[in-house]
Amino acid sequence: MISLSDNALAARVARDIPDGSYVNLGIGKPTHVSAFLPEGREVIYHSENGILGVGPTPPAGQEDVELIDASKRFVTAVPGAAYFEHADSFAMMRGGHIDIAVLGAYQVAENGDLANWATLDEKYPPAVGGAMDLVVGVPTILVMMRHVNRDGSPKLLRRCTFPLTGLGVVSRIYTDLAVLDVTPEGFRLVELTPGNSLSEVQALTGAPILHPMPT
Amino acid sequence: MISLSDNALAARVARDIPDGSYVNLGIGKPTHVSAFLPEGREVIYHSENGILGVGPTPPAGQEDVELIDASKRFVTAVPGAAYFEHADSFAMMRGGHIDIAVLGAYQVAENGDLANWATLDEKYPPAVGGAMDLVVGVPTILVMMRHVNRDGSPKLLRRCTFPLTGLGVVSRIYTDLAVLDVTPEGFRLVELTPGNSLSEVQALTGAPILHPMPT
Amino acid sequence: MDKRLPDLAAAVAPITDGAVVMIGGFGSSGIPFGLIAALLEQGASGLTVISNNAGAGETGIATLLKAGRVAKVICSYPRTPGSIWFERRFEAGEIALEVVPQGTLAERIRAAGAGLGGFFTPTGYGTLLAQGKETRIIDGVGHVLEAPLRADFALLRAERADRWGNLSFHATARNFNPVMAMAARHAVAEVRQLSDEPLDPEQVVTPGIFVQAVVEYGVRP
């Protein structure tokens, strides 16, 4: 099995972000997508803590401690950026103004249900952040994750077992092994990481993968 | 009967506006109150079209056509002023942040009901503006009006006959003839315009006026 | 990304018959007079206009009413002194009217822009304007349930814009323009000055994400 590196996966997602999009990158690995945007595209990154136009990490020593993204990383602001307060920021998310969100996930179900905020560990305090607002408002939700858990168990399932973030919200899933669309019929293969076979990937997936689209 | 002039009435209302208040002056005659504020008091005037810190009329020729108040008069901005949009402006009103509003009225009832936006003339299009938001949010609603209609009929009533702006919202009424408080028992005399008697004013009022407070 | 358009006609070209159009402004300030004139020229009719006022004299929204382009007005205060064209159309039964308390109008527009399904407000409880609406007592106070109000287009007036569509405003010309930008599928702003430089991100009032096109119209009425 060929498993994409985190950087290669971020680059694969970046390829699908159209020029001129408003994009929210979820905390963690999705924040790396912007570093791999193909040349010639202008994409405006939104961070829910109050900035449109998130730019790259500043050089060491030039950080502004009050200019951070939702992952609490130091960032910069690109030309054309704007700052705003939280209610306005979430109006952008909930109100359908952001085009694309890229999120991590614990589990995705074949009906598009997403679980990415809580496990079943009751001792661990729940922490939801802004994910529930993103998934109800952003029309295209891309999930970016490892195909399986560390113990090899599938994260792509018929139904989620962890508490849901949103119902039927995921459009497409990018994993280290394959790219899958969520369709009314279930998961449909978009592409395999070169070198992998559908049967290999199916064996690591907890729900049927439909035949790829004819190409 | 002694009837205060509009200016004298505005000055009488102004006397009761405490230093440091945030005040909204309704369209029409209430806008004149600010001209009569006693020396030494700093009051911040709010206009619902998006300004805190409304200042006096500008000198002729120095008007800014995009700096107006809710009566659509040209105004100025005092030091410490702020501009904002409509949803924020009405958050100030509805959310209880403004201390006092001074409004005109068609009718006020002894239970504090206010009618100041529509008559019973069905051919005349209704126009409500911001009065309904003011009366639900501002803790002290002062009404400033003539004591009677042009035909001599009372505007202070047991119950309003015109469509209501708000229920039980009026604190005090300033007319050309008297000042009355709305109390749980009904209208109570605060003061008579010097020269008038309670019986004269009672005869022009459509509800009982309770004995004045002992002085 | 460059949202700047060459002229007012291009800005109003997408507006079709029967469209729901929000128009910024309060009294005479913050009204997109250039865009309204272009819309009159363009010819779309059967419009629903959402605005605070309904035009005065022979200017602004009154020109659309005079020309018979408006089927319905949703506003708080149609009776600005000199609103003769609104009054004529209203008296003749030629236009529908929905009167909304001004703060509820702003908040319904914001709710649409913010993706909310509605809200309870104390404004208007117990009055004619609450008739037929769901009500509820919350913490002892009567409230009315109000629905979000969205539009196909918004015509806005701003002071400055950059190519990303970021807007700043001048004095009380701000009024309904920022919330209307949020609530329309396609928001267009005429601005006194298009800026070649980006606006200062601290001073942007309406972020460009809410604005689909900007066009310069240098006149300040």
Added chain:
Amino acid sequence: MDKRLPDLAAAVAPITDGAVVMIGGFGSSGIPFGLIAALLEQGASGLTVISNNAGAGETGIATLLKAGRVAKVICSYPRTPGSIWFERRFEAGEIALEVVPQGTLAERIRAAGAGLGGFFTPTGYGTLLAQGKETRIIDGVGHVLEAPLRADFALLRAERADRWGNLSFHATARNFNPVMAMAARHAVAEVRQLSDEPLDPEQVVTPGIFVQAVVEYGVRP
């Protein structure tokens, strides 16, 4: 009218045991570290803290949790890396926790500040966080009814203030500070710089009407 106070201690003096206190900030930006330190010193306990996070390391809200001053936390994300004091108090059952989706948290705070009785939002519909709440299908989409969230006090961080309490902010330090100013009975802001001159009225982000006191705390963390 002069809302400037001489020191942080004066700013937190009115806070009593059992008070509901909103605290601005997101991650490490926009947190009123000076006011929090003064509140720790002042000694009020049994507090309900409303904030996006629950402190990290040994700073900010974590210092209040460590000292046992907090009875309840209402937040969206208590699990910032290094939130050891929140985790200890939570595991020991010593504090109550209400987790609210971040946008719903901001909107509930705004609703309180704007005098609304509640709102329907699609956020959280069908999830654990909607359990026990009223729901409704609006235009085919599931919504949850959320209530306004108000406070006795708000502790805010801003960049500049004038004597009228007008505030401006720096970069992403804005976050929850403006809505919290609206929703508290008594809002206090520590600012990097108190200005002798009034702020430019076009550049005021939080108008002074929402702010009861301002105090200078020049450190930018």
